[in-house]
Amino acid sequence: MLNISELSFTYGKAGSPWTIKDLSLSVGKNEIVSILGASGCGKSTLLNLIAGLLLAQTGKIELSESDKSKQKIGYIFQHDPLFPWQNVEKNLQLSLKLGKAPSKEWIDKHIEQYFKLFHLDKQVLKKFPQELSGGMRQRVSIIQALLFNPQLLLLDEPFSALDFYTKLCLEDEFFQLVKEQNKAALLVTHDIEEAIAMSDRILIMSKNGSFSNEFILDFATESRLPSTVRSSSKFAQYYGQIWSELKAVIAQ
Amino acid sequence: MKLLFLYPLPLIIFIAIWHFLTVGQPDRQFIFSSPSQVLNTCFSLLKSGELVHQTGVTVFEALCGFIFGTVIGSFLGLSMWYSRTVAKIAKPYITAIATIPIFALAPIIIVWFGIGILSKVMLAFLSTVTVSIVQSYQGAMSVEPRFLRLMKVVGASRWQTFKHVVIPSSLIWVINAMKLSIGLALLGAFIGEFISAEEGLGYMIVKASGLYDMSTVLTGVIALAAIALFLTGIVDQIEKRLLKQ
Numbered sequence: 044m045l046n047i048s049e050l051s052f053t054y055g056k057a058g059s060p061w062t063i064k065d066l067s068l069s070v071g072k073n074e075i076v077s078i079l080g081a082s083g084c085g086k087s088t089l090l091n092l093i094a095g096l097l098l099a100q101t102g103k104i105e106l107s108e109s110d111k112s113k114q115k116i117g118y119i120f121q122h123d124p125l126f127p128w129q130n131v132e133k134n135l136q137l138s139l140k141l142g143k144a145p146s147k148e149w150i151d152k153h154i155e156q157y158f159k160l161f162h163l164d165k166q167v168l169k170k171f172p173q174e175l176s177g178g179m180r181q182r183v184s185i186i187q188a189l190l191f192n193p194q195l196l197l198l199d200e201p202f203s204a205l206d207f208y209t210k211l212c213l214e215d216e217f218f219q220l221v222k223e224q225n226k227a228a229l230l231v232t233h234d235i236e237e238a239i240a241m242s243d244r245i246l247i248m249s250k251n252g253s254f255s256n257e258f259i260l261d262f263a264t265e266s267r268l269p270s271t272v273r274s275s276s277k278f279a280q281y282y283g284q285i286w287s288e289l290k291a292v293i294a295q
Numbered sequence: 296m297k298l299l300f301l302y303p304l305p306l307i308i309f310i311a312i313w314h315f316l317t318v319g320q321p322d323r324q325f326i327f328s329s330p331s332q333v334l335n336t337c338f339s340l341l342k343s344g345e346l347v348h349q350t351g352v353t354v355f356e357a358l359c360g361f362i363f364g365t366v367i368g369s370f371l372g373l374s375m376w377y378s379r380t381v382a383k384i385a386k387p388y389i390t391a392i393a394t395i396p397i398f399a400l401a402p403i404i405i406v407w408f409g410i411g412i413l414s415k416v417m418l419a420f421l422s423t424v425t426v427s428i429v430q431s432y433q434g435a436m437s438v439e440p441r442f443l444r445l446m447k448v449v450g451a452s453r454w455q456t457f458k459h460v461v462i463p464s465s466l467i468w469v470i471n472a473m474k475l476s477i478g479l480a481l482l483g484a485f486i487g488e489f490i491s492a493e494e495g496l497g498y499m500i501v502k503a504s505g506l507y508d509m510s511t512v513l514t515g516v517i518a519l520a521a522i523a524l525f526l527t528g529i530v531d532q533i534e535k536r537l538l539k540q
């Protein structure tokens with residue numbers, strides 16, 4: 044789905060220190076990959092590069108998708124980009140207005156489906172973003188991104204502003220969605236537990252702009268859900284390993 | 296409910312004092328007129344149709360200048376979002392024009408556009424258009440970055456971004472510009488009439504003050520205040536309509 048090789052990027056002029064250096068990464072269909080790393084090591088920069096908001100100096104970013112016209116990337120930010128001058132329904136119709144959704148019927152059908160999945164009430168449609176709670180807003184902004192039908196979802200600390208309970212619910216809802224719809228997700232977070240609960244793989248990013256280590260998580264349970272694995276014995280084991288690796292990276 | 300009663304209170308007190316200080320004192324009335332004289336003049340000017348005519352002329356000039364100024368100014372200001380270069384070059388000129396007092400331009404405008412209505416419309420227009428350009432451009436430039444980022448990620452064209460993000464999020468700035476410039480438009484029209492005109496409230500006031508006809512001068516002033524209230528009322532309505540949806 045996503046293939047990155049030998050990517051390097053700097054915000055400064057040629058010759059200034061690299062923010063991203065010789066970074067390689069691949070994310071497959073159906074896969075959720077998390078990136079952990081010290082603050083300022085370049086995680087958001089990497090997502091912006093993948094989303095096309097920044098241009099890398101060297102290296103390649105490939106997104107494989109058979110249908111070229113399809114929306115490839117959905118980006119979910121920490122602070123949702125919902126327009127305050129429109130109600131939720133109009134906000135969700137953005138993809139239609141931009142000519143990126145097949146029809147009004149398609150949008151309505153999927154809004155209904157996603158509202159069920161994310162446990163949102165229909166009345167929310169007529170409200171304005173500023174009338175919603177943080178958790179509701181973040182759900183709506185995820186749905187807005189999904190209505191562009193992207194194949195790869197980029198998430199930059201999407202749940203960090205939410206209370207713990209809302210976060211747990213959203214993790215489960217989002218996890219199911221990616222798996223059921225055969226999408227892929229790249230998640231940046233500061234929350235080790237969230238990363239373990241959600242991911243198939245965890246990458247540790249070091250301060251020199253590439254990945255220093257990779258953890259493949261294998262809970263091997265039939266009904267794997269972020270909320271259920273949190274109580275498994277493997278969870279604590281992974282936590283210990285990842286934390287000691289992360290400590291080393293942060294201390295660099 | 297209680298407040299509604301209190302609104303006219305200052306006015307009533309003022310008129311009462313004015314009345315008691317001038318009643319039965321012709322020499323004072325010559326300078327300050329009096330409520331009853333103003334009321335009489337008002338009625339006779341209304342009867343003859345002159346007050347309605349002069350007020351109508353001034354309102355027409357101010358409104359024409361205001362509408363053209365707001366539409367053209369907002370259009371120019373918002374479209375400057377499209378080109379950084381144009382915006383950069385235009386900025387000092389706009390700032391310069393915006394800071395020139397309209398008084399300084401009035402004589403030239405009257406020479407160029409004559410002493411008729413057109414020169415007053417131009418003065419009202421000039422007062423409005425600069426404010427509109429500056430405000431709407433600032434509005435366009437202060438769109439929240441996260442909105443622009445969203446549009447970029449989903450592959451929206453520049454025009455789509457302009458239409459769906461820049462215009463709606465600048466609307467509040469355009470409306471604020473309107474609030475500011477409606478008064479300026481009235482002032483522009485009035486100054487034009489004051490300097491040289493054959494009709495309008497400014498003309499009526501200048502002529503009457505030359506004749507020491509204080510009642511007519513004050514009637515004109517009251518009419519101006521009424522226009523100002525009426526025009527800001529219109530803008531308030533527009534604001535309510537636009538920001539409600």
Ligand SMILES: Nc1ncnc2c1ncn2[C@@H]1O[C@H](COP(=O)(O)OP(=O)(O)OP(=O)(O)O)[C@@H](O)[C@H]1O
Binds near residue numbers: 062080085088
């Ligand atoms: N627009 C920019 N211009 C110049 N430098 C920038 C810019 N954005 C980020 N940087 C720098 O690039 C480095 C990486 O920033 P980035 O935002 O990618 O970090 P991060 O890993 O997402 O951090 P955090 O976990 O705190 O969000 C930082 O040193 C930051 O100062």
Ligand SMILES: [Mg+2]
Binds near residue numbers: 088
């Ligand atoms: Mg970041």
